[in-house]
Amino acid sequence: QGIWMAGAAMTMLQQPTPQADLNQWxxxxxxxxEMLGAHFVVVGQPFQAVAEALRTSGYHVIExxxxxxxxxxxxxxxxxxxxxxxxxxxxxxGDPKAVAITHSNLYANAVAMKKAAAADPDADVMMSWLPLSxxxxxxxxxxxxxxxxxxxxxVPPTEFxxxxxxxxxxxxxxxxxxxx
Numbered sequence: 001q002g003i004w005m006a007g008a009a010m011t012m013l014q015q016p017t018p019q020a021d022l023n024q025w026x027x028x029x030x031x032x033x034e035m036l037g038a039h040f041v042v043v044g045q046p047f048q049a050v051a052e053a054l055r056t057s058g059y060h061v062i063e064x065x066x067x068x069x070x071x072x073x074x075x076x077x078x079x080x081x082x083x084x085x086x087x088x089x090x091x092x093x094g095d096p097k098a099v100a101i102t103h104s105n106l107y108a109n110a111v112a113m114k115k116a117a118a119a120d121p122d123a124d125v126m127m128s129w130l131p132l133s134x135x136x137x138x139x140x141x142x143x144x145x146x147x148x149x150x151x152x153x154x155v156p157p158t159e160f161x162x163x164x165x166x167x168x169x170x171x172x173x174x175x176x177x178x179x180x
Contacts, residue, residue, distance in 0.1 A: 003042070004078060004084065004103075005075050005076070006074065006075070006076060007075075007076025007077070007078055007082075008040075009082075009083040009084060009085055009086055009100075010084075010085050010086075011032075011036055011038070011085060011086040011087075011088060011098070012085075012131075012132040012133045012137075012138050013029055013032055013033075013088070013133055014028075014029075014088075014131065014133040015047070015131065015133070015157070015158075017157075017158065017161070018158060018161070026050065026053060028096075029050075029054075030057055031095060032088060032096060032098075033054075033057075033059060035095070035096075035098060036086055036098055038059065039059070039060060040059070040060045040061075040062060041054050041059045041060070041061050041062070042061075042062045042063075042064060043061060043062070043063055043064065044063070044064035044065075045064075048063055051063055078103060079103070080102065080103050080104035080107075081102050081103075081104065082102060082103055083100045083101065083102055083103075084101055084102060084103040084105075084106045085101050085106065085138075086098040086099065086100055086101070087099045087101055087135050087138070088133065106139065106143065107147075109139055109144075110139070110143060110144040110147045110148070113139070113140060113144045114144060114147075114148055117178060119144075119145075119148060119150050119178065120150075121148050121149040121150045121151075123177070124150055124151070124177045124178055125150075125151045125152070125153065125174055125175055125176045125177050125178070126141055126145050126150055126151070126152040126153070126176065126177075126178045126179065127141075127152070127153040127154075127155070127170065127171055127174055127176035127178070127179045128140075128141035128152070128153075128154055128155070128179060128180060129154075129155045129156070129157050129159070129160035129167065130157070130180060131157045136180055140180060141154070141180065142154070150178075153170075153174045153176065155167075155170060
């Protein structure tokens with residue numbers, strides 16, 4: 001939301017899996033940032049470890065919970081046709097491409113998802129392990145519930161991969177009513 005309030009678009013980059021070659025992941029991340037023309041990279045736990053490497057590569061890195069720099073907190077209005085986010089394709093057939101999604105497209109998608117799922121903010125609990133770099137993880141299980149105030153529990157994909165059978169227990173523990 002802070003990025004949008006600053007009048008900018010955002011992208012969720014892929015996080016490395018435990019089996020990933022970190023040098024290849026870092027090189028892929030830098031290619032994605034260059035393709036996007038990114039100026040800032042926001043990182044939180046557990047990714048502060050890559051912050052210095054990103055700085056060395058010329059990016060301004062904002063570490064959460066670091067406060068936003070004064071130059072970024074200035075609220076800039078956005079229009080419905082402005083790009084809200086760039087969704088990166090998987091890159092399974094080549095380098096990832098960036099698909100521009102406007103604020104109006106994102107909102108229309110959220111409206112359609114809420115209607116199709118008949119989500120009730122007072123009764124439903126959504127739960128996901130999908131990566132936030134995946135469109136269903138980001139739009140379906142972060143942005144849409146955020147728009148409508150639906151309680152959402154997020155389990156990092158790495159935790160799910162460590163113990164997939166634990167998923168059923170977590171769904172029950174959190175009394176989740178919606179998942180994917």
